[in-house]
Amino acid sequence: MKLGLLQQAEAELGSRDSLAGRLTRTLIVWVGGVWLLCMLGMAWYVDREINHNFDSELAEVAHRTFDTAVHEYDKLRAERPGASLPLIPPPQLYPTDAVRYQMVDLHERVLLRSAEAPPDAFDVPLAQGFADSEAWRIYTARHPTLGLYLQVADPLDERRTTLNRTLLGLSIPLMAVLPLLALVLRNVARSELRGLQVLAGEIALRNGSDLRPIRLEGLPRELRSVGDDANRLLQRLSHALDVERALAANAAHELRSPLAAARLRLQTALEHDLRRHDVEAALDALEVLGHRAEKLLQLSRAESGASLTRARVNLVQLAGTVAQEFWKDPRVNERLSLKLPDTDPPMALGDVDALAIALRNLVENAIRYGRGRVVIEVTATGTLAVRDFGPGVGNAQLRTLRERHVRHGSDRAGYGLGLSIVNTIVEKHGARLELYSPPPGAATGFEARIVLDAA
Numbered sequence: 001m002k003l004g005l006l007q008q009a010e011a012e013l014g015s016r017d018s019l020a021g022r023l024t025r026t027l028i029v030w031v032g033g034v035w036l037l038c039m040l041g042m043a044w045y046v047d048r049e050i051n052h053n054f055d056s057e058l059a060e061v062a063h064r065t066f067d068t069a070v071h072e073y074d075k076l077r078a079e080r081p082g083a084s085l086p087l088i089p090p091p092q093l094y095p096t097d098a099v100r101y102q103m104v105d106l107h108e109r110v111l112l113r114s115a116e117a118p119p120d121a122f123d124v125p126l127a128q129g130f131a132d133s134e135a136w137r138i139y140t141a142r143h144p145t146l147g148l149y150l151q152v153a154d155p156l157d158e159r160r161t162t163l164n165r166t167l168l169g170l171s172i173p174l175m176a177v178l179p180l181l182a183l184v185l186r187n188v189a190r191s192e193l194r195g196l197q198v199l200a201g202e203i204a205l206r207n208g209s210d211l212r213p214i215r216l217e218g219l220p221r222e223l224r225s226v227g228d229d230a231n232r233l234l235q236r237l238s239h240a241l242d243v244e245r246a247l248a249a250n251a252a253h254e255l256r257s258p259l260a261a262a263r264l265r266l267q268t269a270l271e272h273d274l275r276r277h278d279v280e281a282a283l284d285a286l287e288v289l290g291h292r293a294e295k296l297l298q299l300s301r302a303e304s305g306a307s308l309t310r311a312r313v314n315l316v317q318l319a320g321t322v323a324q325e326f327w328k329d330p331r332v333n334e335r336l337s338l339k340l341p342d343t344d345p346p347m348a349l350g351d352v353d354a355l356a357i358a359l360r361n362l363v364e365n366a367i368r369y370g371r372g373r374v375v376i377e378v379t380a381t382g383t384l385a386v387r388d389f390g391p392g393v394g395n396a397q398l399r400t401l402r403e404r405h406v407r408h409g410s411d412r413a414g415y416g417l418g419l420s421i422v423n424t425i426v427e428k429h430g431a432r433l434e435l436y437s438p439p440p441g442a443a444t445g446f447e448a449r450i451v452l453d454a455a
Contacts, residue, residue: 023189028182035178039171046166054137054159055130061099062141062152069103069150070143073112086110100153121153132156199227211238309351316345318352319378322359332367341380348382348452350429358425362386362448365419370446382454387447392437401435419448426450
């Protein structure tokens with residue numbers, strides 16, 4: 001199954017709309033653009049270097065040819081007295097490599113022109129340095145001692161031919177590399193995203209019956225971050241499912257007996273023409289059922305940690321509010337007392353509603369199972385304590401009171417969920433639940449303390 005999911009992820013990765021495909025296309029476009037810019041830069045640089053080399057060679061030829069041209073001019077003047085200008089020397093030995101030049105005086109008269117030089121090649125201003133005509137590159141050199149200029153011409157089409165050949169020779173291998181580069185980018189994208197395939201396959205394997213953490217070995221840092229978030233989500237889902245299952249199990253365990261009792265009482269009442277005693281017994285059973293249902297909902301809310309806030313809680317005000325609820329019952333009014341510190345009201349960080357539920361459960365247990373007085377005490381250090389003076393429990397029983405559904409006799413039907421709810425709420429607050437039987441300094445009784453962190 002896992003192999004099939006990974007193969008499916010692989011197929012999706014290679015599809016047109018896959019992340020690997022999009023990444024490959026983006027890389028090819030950007031790399032191709034950079035490649036094109038590099039080609040343009042290379043063409044500019046090669047053109048610049050070729051022209052620089054040709055110009056250097058042209059200037060060097062002009063300087064070397066100047067004295068030769070002067071001697072040739074003097075020789076032709078001696079051989080051809082009265083000949084018209086410009087004088088034309090005999091053709092050079094190698095016509096393809098011939099130097100095309102002309103010599104000009106200060107009055108711009110052409111004194112000497114090589115046989116290979118066309119007359120219109122030197123149609124540029126007479127000034128030392130480089131100049132361009134329509135088809136020629138001209139370099140003009142001035143003699144250091146004589147009032148003469150020598151102009152040497154170089155055809156521009158030779159430079160273009162050289163540039164085109166050079167660029168063609170460089171471009172062909174670079175063009176041939178492009179398909180290989182595209183293939184490499186595609187393989188690199190798919191290889192680097194293989195971890196994403198593994199992560200997707202691991203997530204696809206998770207369901208309601210398998211919420212194990214995802215393995216993150218070998219994943220890059222970004223995917224490990226995604227995997228950590230996914231694991232935290234799986235942990236929350238697992239916790240939520242555990243709470244749901246626990247609620248179902250608790251309901252099945254806690255509500256079975258009250259439902260059966262209520263059904264039996266109502267059936268008895270119907271068989272005896274609704275006698276008052278039987279109806280009252282059925283109402284008592286329904287009251288127990290409602291009480292158990294409320295406890296189950298409290299336990300489920302406490303275990304899920306839903307909506308637990310972290311705010312400053314006035315413990316004196318909290319204890320007073322809970323005590324006022326019990327003082328409304330005349331049967332409890334004389335038994336329950338509240339002990340407050342002489343200092344300023346202690347403050348703690350927590351959820352006021354959840355802490356009220358926890359304290360209310362402790363008071364209910366103390367009133368139901370204790371004898372005589374019940375004391376709610378708020379200490380200056382941020383501790384809520386509920387103390388009764390009943391028979392208490394033994395050491396072995398004290399260690400199991402926090403467990404769910406643990407009861408120590410038929411008269412202790414509420415200890416199983418009540419203290420479990422308190423313990424769960426206390427744990428969610430990062431606090432401590434301390435149980436003592438008997439309380440410190442007393443001979444009998446039971447005391448529960450919720451020790452909170454001060455705000």
